[in-house]
Amino acid sequence: MSEAVARNILAEQFDDIGQQHEAAKLGMWIFLATEVLFFGGLFLSYTVYRYLYPDVFAAASRHTEVILGGANTAILLFSSTLMALAVRASQLGRRTHLIWLLLGTALLGMVFMGVKGFEYHKDFAEHLVPGVGFQWHEANPGAAEIFFWLYFAMTGLHAIHVTVGIVVMLVLAVLAWRRRFEDGNYMPVEVAGLYWHFVDIVWVFLFPLLYLAGHR
Amino acid sequence: MEKIHPPKIYWTNCLWLMALLALTWCLGYVNFGVFNLPIALFISFTKTILIVLFFMHIKGSSRLLHLAAFTGLIWLFLMLLLTLGDYTSRGWVSMPK
Numbered sequence: 001m002s003e004a005v006a007r008n009i010l011a012e013q014f015d016d017i018g019q020q021h022e023a024a025k026l027g028m029w030i031f032l033a034t035e036v037l038f039f040g041g042l043f044l045s046y047t048v049y050r051y052l053y054p055d056v057f058a059a060a061s062r063h064t065e066v067i068l069g070g071a072n073t074a075i076l077l078f079s080s081t082l083m084a085l086a087v088r089a090s091q092l093g094r095r096t097h098l099i100w101l102l103l104g105t106a107l108l109g110m111v112f113m114g115v116k117g118f119e120y121h122k123d124f125a126e127h128l129v130p131g132v133g134f135q136w137h138e139a140n141p142g143a144a145e146i147f148f149w150l151y152f153a154m155t156g157l158h159a160i161h162v163t164v165g166i167v168v169m170l171v172l173a174v175l176a177w178r179r180r181f182e183d184g185n186y187m188p189v190e191v192a193g194l195y196w197h198f199v200d201i202v203w204v205f206l207f208p209l210l211y212l213a214g215h216r
Numbered sequence: 217m218e219k220i221h222p223p224k225i226y227w228t229n230c231l232w233l234m235a236l237l238a239l240t241w242c243l244g245y246v247n248f249g250v251f252n253l254p255i256a257l258f259i260s261f262t263k264t265i266l267i268v269l270f271f272m273h274i275k276g277s278s279r280l281l282h283l284a285a286f287t288g289l290i291w292l293f294l295m296l297l298l299t300l301g302d303y304t305s306r307g308w309v310s311m312p313k
Binding site: 021022025026029030032033034035036037040043044047048051052066070073074077078080081083084085088091092190193194197198200201204205207208209211212213214215216 | 218220221223226227229230233234237240241244245246247248252253256257259260263264267268270271272273277278280281284285287288289291292295296299300303304
C-alpha cells in the first residue's frame, strides 16, 4: 500500500491498489451492462419485426454487402486481439509496445469506419436509405424499409461507439507516451480495453443478424 | 496484482474467433430453413464467451465481476422473453366483443 501511495496512484478512499483496480473494473462492467440494454432496445425491435416479417427481412438482408460486413468483423476481432496485447504491455510496463498496440487498435477502428462509410455510400446509391428516396421492388416495401431503418440505427449506434473507442485509444496512446501508465498504473488501459471488446461483441451479433438474416 | 498472461493465449483466441467467423460466413450460404438463425446465434454466443473469458479477463476474476458481467445479459434476456411472450401470443385468443 505504502508503495502505491508513494507513487501517487492509490486514491485515498481505497485500502489497497487491488481494491482500487477491482472498483475500476466493476464500474466499467456496470456501465457495459447499461450499454447491453442501450443496444438491447434496438435488438428487441429487430427481434419483433423479424418475427413479424421473416421473409422480407431475409430478402432485405441479401441487399447488404456481406463481403464488406464479414471483412469488418475480422478487422474488429483482430483489433480486439491488439487491444488485449496492449493491456498486457501496460501490465508489464512496456511503453513502446503499448503505444504501438494502441495506435494499431485505433488504426483498425479507422479502417472499420472507412469500410462502413463505403458501405453506407453504396446503400445510398442503391436507394436503400429509409426516408431519403427509399426504393424497393420486391414484396412489402414497408417492412423492408423497417429492416433498413434498423440496419442504419444499429450499425450507426455501433459506429458512434467505434468512433468514441478510436478517440479513447488515441488519447491513451498520448498518455502512454507521456509515461502516465508506468509503475503499475495500467487500469485506464484495462477498462478502455473492456469497452473496446464490448463494441466488438456487439458487432459479432450485428453481422449475422443484419448480413446473414436469410441464407445467401 | 492480476495475473499477466502469455501472448500465446491472445493469439490462440484470435485464431479461434477468426475460424468461427469463417464458419458463420460459410454457413450463411447454406439453407438450413428455420435453423439458420439459431446456428448463427450459437456461433455468436460462442465468440462472445471466448472474448469475455480471455480478452476481458473474466476467467480468473472475482465473483463480483462475474455477477456484473451477467447482469446486462440477464436483463436483456428478460426484456426479449417478456416482449416475445406478448407478440407470439397475440393471435391465440379473439378480442372480446
